[in-house]
Amino acid sequence: MRRRMVQNPFSILFLFYLFAFGVFFFYSIFAFPGYLATFQWPFVWTNSFLLFMRYCIPVTVAAVAVAYSLLPTAETVRMRASRQPFARLVSSHLTTFIALTVLYTVLVLGLYPLALRNMERFDSLTLEARTFLGKAEAALTEEDPDTALLNYQRYLAIDHDNRKVMELVSDLQMEMIANRPESQPEDREDLDSMRIKDLAEGKEPYELLEMAEIYYEREDYFSAHYYADLAYQLDPNRRDARRLAARAQEMIASKDLSSLEMEEKRLYERKREGYEHFTNEEYFKAYRVFRELQEGYPRDPDVISYLSKSEEQLSRDTFFLDEAEQIDTLPGSRELLFVNYREGDEREIVFIGKLAGIEAGVFGKDVEVLRFSAQGLLYHYYAPYGKLRDGILNLHGVDRLTAERETLPRYLSGATRLRRERLPYMLSVEPTLELLPTLKGGKAASASAESLGFFALWQARRQIGSYGYLESYISGEILRRLLLPFSFLVLCLLSVAIGWRFQARLLGRPHWVLFVFMPLFPIVAILLTALYLHAQRILLGFALLRLGFSISLVVFLVLQGLLLLFTMIILAGQRAD
Amino acid sequence: MVVLSETVKDILRLPILFLFVFILVFILFFALSVLALWGGVYSEGREAALQAVEANIPETLVQVLPAAVFVSLFILLVRIAAKPGSRFLSLLIPLAGAFVLLAFGYQILQRLGPGGEAGPGVARPGVVEPSSRRYLVPGVFNTTESKVIYIEEIDESTVSPVVLAEGGSADQKLLYFPQGRVSVGDDSVVVRMAGYTLEIDPDPVFGGMFAEDPVLRRFFADLDFLKRELQRAFRHSLPAFYFAVLALVIACYGSGMFLRLSRWHLLNVTLALLALRGLLALFRFVSEGVVFELDKVLKNPQTLQFLPEVALLVIGGLLLLLDLLFVPFQRWEEE
Numbered sequence: 001m002r003r004r005m006v007q008n009p010f011s012i013l014f015l016f017y018l019f020a021f022g023v024f025f026f027y028s029i030f031a032f033p034g035y036l037a038t039f040q041w042p043f044v045w046t047n048s049f050l051l052f053m054r055y056c057i058p059v060t061v062a063a064v065a066v067a068y069s070l071l072p073t074a075e076t077v078r079m080r081a082s083r084q085p086f087a088r089l090v091s092s093h094l095t096t097f098i099a100l101t102v103l104y105t106v107l108v109l110g111l112y113p114l115a116l117r118n119m120e121r122f123d124s125l126t127l128e129a130r131t132f133l134g135k136a137e138a139a140l141t142e143e144d145p146d147t148a149l150l151n152y153q154r155y156l157a158i159d160h161d162n163r164k165v166m167e168l169v170s171d172l173q174m175e176m177i178a179n180r181p182e183s184q185p186e187d188r189e190d191l192d193s194m195r196i197k198d199l200a201e202g203k204e205p206y207e208l209l210e211m212a213e214i215y216y217e218r219e220d221y222f223s224a225h226y227y228a229d230l231a232y233q234l235d236p237n238r239r240d241a242r243r244l245a246a247r248a249q250e251m252i253a254s255k256d257l258s259s260l261e262m263e264e265k266r267l268y269e270r271k272r273e274g275y276e277h278f279t280n281e282e283y284f285k286a287y288r289v290f291r292e293l294q295e296g297y298p299r300d301p302d303v304i305s306y307l308s309k310s311e312e313q314l315s316r317d318t319f320f321l322d323e324a325e326q327i328d329t330l331p332g333s334r335e336l337l338f339v340n341y342r343e344g345d346e347r348e349i350v351f352i353g354k355l356a357g358i359e360a361g362v363f364g365k366d367v368e369v370l371r372f373s374a375q376g377l378l379y380h381y382y383a384p385y386g387k388l389r390d391g392i393l394n395l396h397g398v399d400r401l402t403a404e405r406e407t408l409p410r411y412l413s414g415a416t417r418l419r420r421e422r423l424p425y426m427l428s429v430e431p432t433l434e435l436l437p438t439l440k441g442g443k444a445a446s447a448s449a450e451s452l453g454f455f456a457l458w459q460a461r462r463q464i465g466s467y468g469y470l471e472s473y474i475s476g477e478i479l480r481r482l483l484l485p486f487s488f489l490v491l492c493l494l495s496v497a498i499g500w501r502f503q504a505r506l507l508g509r510p511h512w513v514l515f516v517f518m519p520l521f522p523i524v525a526i527l528l529t530a531l532y533l534h535a536q537r538i539l540l541g542f543a544l545l546r547l548g549f550s551i552s553l554v555v556f557l558v559l560q561g562l563l564l565l566f567t568m569i570i571l572a573g574q575r576a577d
Numbered sequence: 578m579v580v581l582s583e584t585v586k587d588i589l590r591l592p593i594l595f596l597f598v599f600i601l602v603f604i605l606f607f608a609l610s611v612l613a614l615w616g617g618v619y620s621e622g623r624e625a626a627l628q629a630v631e632a633n634i635p636e637t638l639v640q641v642l643p644a645a646v647f648v649s650l651f652i653l654l655v656r657i658a659a660k661p662g663s664r665f666l667s668l669l670i671p672l673a674g675a676f677v678l679l680a681f682g683y684q685i686l687q688r689l690g691p692g693g694e695a696g697p698g699v700a701r702p703g704v705v706e707p708s709s710r711r712y713l714v715p716g717v718f719n720t721t722e723s724k725v726i727y728i729e730e731i732d733e734s735t736v737s738p739v740v741l742a743e744g745g746s747a748d749q750k751l752l753y754f755p756q757g758r759v760s761v762g763d764d765s766v767v768v769r770m771a772g773y774t775l776e777i778d779p780d781p782v783f784g785g786m787f788a789e790d791p792v793l794r795r796f797f798a799d800l801d802f803l804k805r806e807l808q809r810a811f812r813h814s815l816p817a818f819y820f821a822v823l824a825l826v827i828a829c830y831g832s833g834m835f836l837r838l839s840r841w842h843l844l845n846v847t848l849a850l851l852a853l854r855g856l857l858a859l860f861r862f863v864s865e866g867v868v869f870e871l872d873k874v875l876k877n878p879q880t881l882q883f884l885p886e887v888a889l890l891v892i893g894g895l896l897l898l899l900d901l902l903f904v905p906f907q908r909w910e911e912e
Contacts, residue, residue: 502842
């Protein structure tokens with residue numbers, strides 16, 4: 001068994017990988033940094049993967065060197081007899097090394113940034129969850145069960161399986177139900193038959209008038225008045241419409257209305273009120289009227305139509321806070337900082353605490369904007385939430401249910417300038433949505449860029465300089481990542497040669513005691529590979545700053561080509577003895 | 578006759594090989610150090626960067642010399658283990674060669690720098706004063722440990738206007754200052770604004786691109802410590818410096834014992850490299866840890882100042898003795 005293992009160097013490589021991952025897994029269990037308990041095992045797996053990838057090159061180098069240094073003597077003797085070059089022995093393994101390099105490339109360029117983002121997610125969600133918990137506990141002490149419940153529920157949206165909080169929520173809900181005053185059951189009549197059956201949508205005034213006449217003939221004076229009035233409002237020259245509306249009004253007034261008819265009258269008046277708000281561009285008021293009507297008349301086509309229309313209009317000027325608040329419990333890009341506007345001597349700096357997308361759109365949290373010129377500070381404001389749409393960040397949030405709650409930019413300094421703007425609550429965001437996640441907290445150093453995907457980095461490179469970041473760091477990070485797969489292959493081949501050069505001259509099979517020393521090889525390999533990569537980073541960093549990205553990319557490719565050639569020469573030059 | 582022939586070959590081969598490897602390694606280390614240095618001062622502008630690099634060349638040469646000597650010595654020891662010749666010459670040539678290169682090379686390179694003629698025992702003046710542009714760039718976000726600073730314009734000592742991110746309260750991350758003053762010290766860069774003082778570490782703007790991997794940080798710190806200790810010994814007196822060099826060379830040579838320890842050569846090389854790394858760490862540990870602690874206890878701490886060198890000499894000597902007495906010289910040729 002052992003003989004077979006040493007004959008095939010990839011068995012040793014596999015064992016090294018397995019052992020390394022086991023060590024990293026074990027380490028990760030104890031290195032759990034106090035995130036929420038629900039993230040413990042995802043953290044352990046993610047961290048093990050990250051550590052494995054971080055040390056993949058030294059582990060591979062050590063394993064390959066050990067494997068080739070332990071190739072059995074019998075092989076050597078056989079080769080010695082026929083004086084075969086060593087290259088022939090490894091030629092069959094080259095394909096596997098190239099396949100391993102491809103696999104490593106996919107993992108290091110594709111999965112590694114994803115795993116890093118996962119780690120950032122654990123961190124940010126833990127922070128958010130603890131904030132909710134704190135708020136809930138504070139609300140409980142202030143005897144505000146509604147706020148406490150809301151924050152506990154938000155906490156549970158992140159930490160789903162927290163039994164303790166679930167029990168707290170359950171107790172709180174029971175308590176709130178017990179304390180609620182009993183409501184009187186309302187007798188509702190089926191009003192569906194009485195509701196206006198048609199829609200005014202897209203109709204010309206003459207068509208509306210025709211509809212009004214039909215309803216008038218059917219003695220449905222409410223609908224007749226509604227459509228005649230609509231026709232008149234659309235075309236004030238239509239005196240016939242006005243007359244019909246007046247006649248219908250008279251008939252309504254002359255009738256002794258039943259309770260059903262009274263209900264219909266109230267519905268009609270509310271719809272009319274909502275419609276007037278809508279035509280006066282008071283979309284929030286219109287929205288609230290139609291939303292209230294929707295609760296009583298969920299199938300009324302006018303209500304449905306105008307609710308949707310006013311909601312659409314509303315979303316252009318404002319956004320709903322309940323939607324924006326959903327991002328509190330979601331992962332997203334945190335602490336975005338960028339120079340948003342740069343013209344003449346004016347500069348605008350924007351900070352967004354968190355940016356995340358949900359079904360309703362892309363929302364930002366803790367938005368802070370500061371604009372200054374050579375003359376001094378022009379304005380500085382803070383908005384708790386914003387909705388990003390077509391490059392515009394809308395900072396006016398409204399509550400879906402009550403007019404008392406809305407969020408607007410709060411001026412920290414110099415409000416006058418912004419109030420003169422045509423759209424005072426709209427912030428034009430210069431970076432594209434794709435670029436925004438790369439503008440993290442002013443840190444363009446490779447440490448923060450590590451979690452960005454390779455293609456995101458590549459796209460960001462050209463533009464990032466316009467937003468207050470050093471482009472060289474992004475270019476350096478691109479080169480650093482490209483360096484890894486090349487180094488993997490070069491060092492793999494080099495370690496084959498080293499392993500063979502420092503081969504064991506054992507009299508028999510390797511003694512088991514030798515395996516005790518196995519962990520020493522990766523330790524030395526970590527240091528040596530880090531030196532190798534560091535030397536190349538210095539060289540490429542210099543080329544990047546001195547010659548620019550394109551030429552440094554050429555330098556990089558030439559350098560890697562030379563290193564590969566050099567390694568192949570060493571490999572081919574190894575003698576069988 | 579065969580032995581004599583091998584001896585003659587060794588007399589010629591080993592010094593040439595040692596010198597050749599040393600020159601290559603020295604040039605490589607020096608070139609990389611200069612490039613990294615250039616990267617660190619690049620943000621000051623072309624002229625200033627060139628001046629700073631030029632002024633630092635002698636110091637860089639001195640800095641890379643010990644590492645180049647020890648790497649060359651190790652390569653030579655591997656070569657001797659793989660192709661052993663005369664045992665006496667294999668002991669003499671590497672030891673003498675490393676000592677000569679390090680001791681005399683160090684003295685020659687020391688003289689190249691400003692105030693270099695002052696010789697041992699005299700402190701050298703500083704070289705080029707860094708400007709604020711080495712650490713802060715206008716028009717971009719400059720990152721410090723926990724804060725981000727944006728500066729629109731930087732003159733030599735004034736900055737204007739300044740926006741500080743991550744300052745203030747939770748709902749006010751940005752702070753605006755119309756003007757500020759910046760001063761560059763040895764240990765920190767201080768930006769003073771109205772009612773706010775920001776003290777940041779003097780990390781060059783592009784330093785991150787040339788910074789070592791975290792796994793190398795300790796290793797480089799140990800090398801840097803070794804350089805400082807040699808400098809300290811050199812300034813103290815010439816005999817003290819020779820003693821320090823001798824201790825280091827013997828310790829490095831002693832670790833070569835591991836190269837012939839077993840029949841598994843890869844393991845031998847690995848153990849030897851670990852031993853070298855261990856000795857470097859031990860040197861720092863004894864200097865900073867043991868000596869520091871003993872300083873508190875002993876009445877005359879001056880006697881301890883060469884304890885690290887003595888420790889290295891003893892360990893190196895022991896390893897050398899073990900090598901001579903117990904380890905077969907021609908282990909690699911055994912089948």
